[in-house]
Amino acid sequence: MWNHPGQYIDGRFVDATGPDEFTVIDPSTGQILVTGPEAGVADVDAAVDAATTAFGEWGRTTPGERSELIGRWAGELSAIADELAAVESRQAGKPIRLTTEFDVPGTIDNTAFFAGAARHLEGKASAEYSPDHTSTIRREPIGVIGSIAPWNYPLQMAAWKILPAVAAGNTIVLKPSELTPLTSLMFADAASRAGIPAGVINVVTGRGVTTGTALVGHRDVSMVSFTGSTPVGRAIAASVPGRRLHLELGGKAPFVVFDDADLEAAAQGAVAGSLINTGQDCTAATRAYVQRPLYAAFVERVAELMSSVVLGATDDPATDLGPLISRDQQQRVAAMVDRAAASGATVVTGGQIPGGAPAGSSYYLPTLITDATQDSEIVQDEVFGPVLVALPFDTDDEGIRLANDTVYGLAASAWTQGLNRAGRASREIRAGCVWINDHIPIISEMPHGGLKASGYGKDMSTYSLDEYTNIKHVMTDITGVARKGWHRTVFRGHSDQGPPDGLSRARHKETNDRTAEQI
Structure with a gap:
């Protein structure tokens, strides 16, 4: 069984430097599957640095380029579907029928969906909403995303976090649950084999109180996406005031x-x-x-x-x-x-x-x-x-x-x-x-997300791309004139009240001089 315990940073597996260890246990038997050091602050720094560097190029790739690579990624996942199902079953205690028929095919389908969605970022039609201007909407990636995923659907939650983020041109550092990190690491490794550049997807493993805290609070993380309990979600929201947040929390x-x-x-x-x-x-x-x-x-x-x-x-x-x-x-x-x-x-x-x-x-x-x-x-x-x-x-x-x-x-x-x-x-x-x-x-085409104490923001579907993009309005003058019609609401320029004779010019100057003295 695949059991690599390391971190996935800048396109390769590396050993963590944190002082503490995490243990992955098969809950159906109590057997230890793997033990490894958890990511410390230095490891999180390295992952965020790799994502920051990669964003410079990945954020400028075309939707078509991203689409092609994500499509290859779906193929890489299909090639290891049986292994993914077996590992997910062991680490999360899921019946093999559930992982084979639900978790793994759902993740592959979600990956294939975002290969297409990468090419269909939506925005209002470019047009003259003002008679003198053309307005255009740009969707731009946010930057480095710091994501934390839970243990109940390790593979699917990794996909739900990573796919819309990278499809929109962001880079990401994911912290899966320390109880179930193995398929998240496999997911990232498959992305590299598909040709997605090093540093675009990074996975750090460890406990929330150490690795998660270091990631959420990192100065170079532009957005935090968290799936988990409502109390922890509230604590994260309070710890990063003003930062972009996506929270999928509890339910009843x-x-x-x-x-x-x-x-x-x-x-x-x-x-x-x-x-x-x-x-x-x-x-x-x-x-x-x-x-x-x-x-x-x-x-x-x-x-x-x-x-x-x-x-x-x-x-x-x-x-x-x-x-x-x-x-x-x-x-x-x-x-x-x-x-x-x-x-x-x-x-x-x-x-x-x-x-x-x-x-x-x-x-x-x-x-x-x-x-x-x-x-x-x-x-x-x-x-x-x-x-x-x-x-x-x-x-x-x-x-x-x-x-x-x-x-x-x-x-x-x-x-x-x-x-x-x-x-x-x-x-x-x-x-x-x-x-x-x-x-x-x-289904991949429809959104998942809640109201009230269940959080806000959407996973899956093209609606999730709203969470991982900044909307920018670009407004371009199409008249070519120096003095715009609306300027007169701010000041009465010469084109509105140009003095017709010498006497008017003198009075105009006197008025301006008095105004200057009052100021």
């Missing part, structure tokens, strides 16, 4: 089932939407609000489906659900479920660490909870585990109100066969994405 997605919904479709969707990536997904279904006529049957069917989910070795194609990322995360999820039960909620199924799991692993059973209160921790706070809470509602107004009743606004879904209900839900649910009769699918 509602799953609203109206009484005219297809019950089986909703139950199947709830299980898939809540358990994807073992629930470690900011857009995962976490709060199922079900209109009362369907509520009991929905709970029964979801519990039945959850009990059939197969936990197992991540390299087994028959495995449905892998482990949580770490023992710490396993204990965090278990503690939240235990507190919910202690406060009066009912654990319908799951709610415990499975017996017989390998020592050192971090599995947790698919869990369905009912009878929680709307203001409880399990309903309001992000669990980031395979846990779904189901609550009933009576009226449509109540269902939408409950869906909006958290600080988050990343994603949501509504389940109904009624056109009017679907339209109302899509309008009134406050989230960056609202699915109708499905939950989770993403």
Whole structure:
């Protein structure tokens, strides 16, 4: 298995100089995959310096040149797709079926998409919006981007950070999670093989408190892009006031089932939407609000489906659900479920660490909870585990109100066969994405990003290029005259009031002299 532990700086792998080490562990077994020194301040400086130098040339490349290289990059990724899937499965604890059918092909498709998007930067048509001027919009790269990506989708998040940045002509230094850095390094290395110049893409590995802090605070980083928890996102925003920011933060997605919904479709969707990536997904279904006529049957069917989910070795194609990322995360999820039960909620199924799991692993059973209160921790706070809470509602107004009743606004879904209900839900649910009769699918052509405490800015799609470009208005006079018509609103020049005779000239001079004395 590919296991290079180093940093990727200026087009090559180098050893870090930081005093501390990070360890990558397979959460399905507890086995150590790789250990290496984390990037210190000097390593971050070297990466930013490389990106700064590379920006001088890369920022001036044509969209066509960038497009060609990114297209080759997609080809390089396709050539190592199986290896990427295996490494992603091991480091992140993902079932091999998920990495093979979702993570890796999604990343390759996203790369191919940005090969095309690089040539289609949008702007208002050049025209004479003023009769005397031609206006043109320029989209210009920002400079060096400092990005921090999470551990739940290491490869895809690396792609979401890097691709729009470099497609727009920026250079980048990415810090992946120290828990899952391997496929981010592979992604950068594939870019170099495709011909993308040294220094355009750099990857530094280490903890947020050390490597991440050094990157975010670096004087030569022009923009910070962060995906992770809301508290950390807020801390980053406070630490770099005035700097360009892109934040994709937490979520607590509602799953609203109206009484005219297809019950089986909703139950199947709830299980898939809540358990994807073992629930470690900011857009995962976490709060199922079900209109009362369907509520009991929905709970029964979801519990039945959850009990059939197969936990197992991540390299087994028959495995449905892998482990949580770490023992710490396993204990965090278990503690939240235990507190919910202690406060009066009912654990319908799951709610415990499975017996017989390998020592050192971090599995947790698919869990369905009912009878929680709307203001409880399990309903309001992000669990980031395979846990779904189901609550009933009576009226449509109540269902939408409950869906909006958290600080988050990343994603949501509504389940109904009624056109009017679907339209109302899509309008009134406050989230960056609202699915109708499905939950989770993403596509490269459409944006991903949230509202409220879920952050701001977009990943994927051409909308993400707005985050990584400066918009410049260039306005060019087309009259060729020295004195413009609007000048008279500021001063009455000679062309407006030229003195017709000697007496007028004398009075004009006297007036100017008095004005000068007053000044």
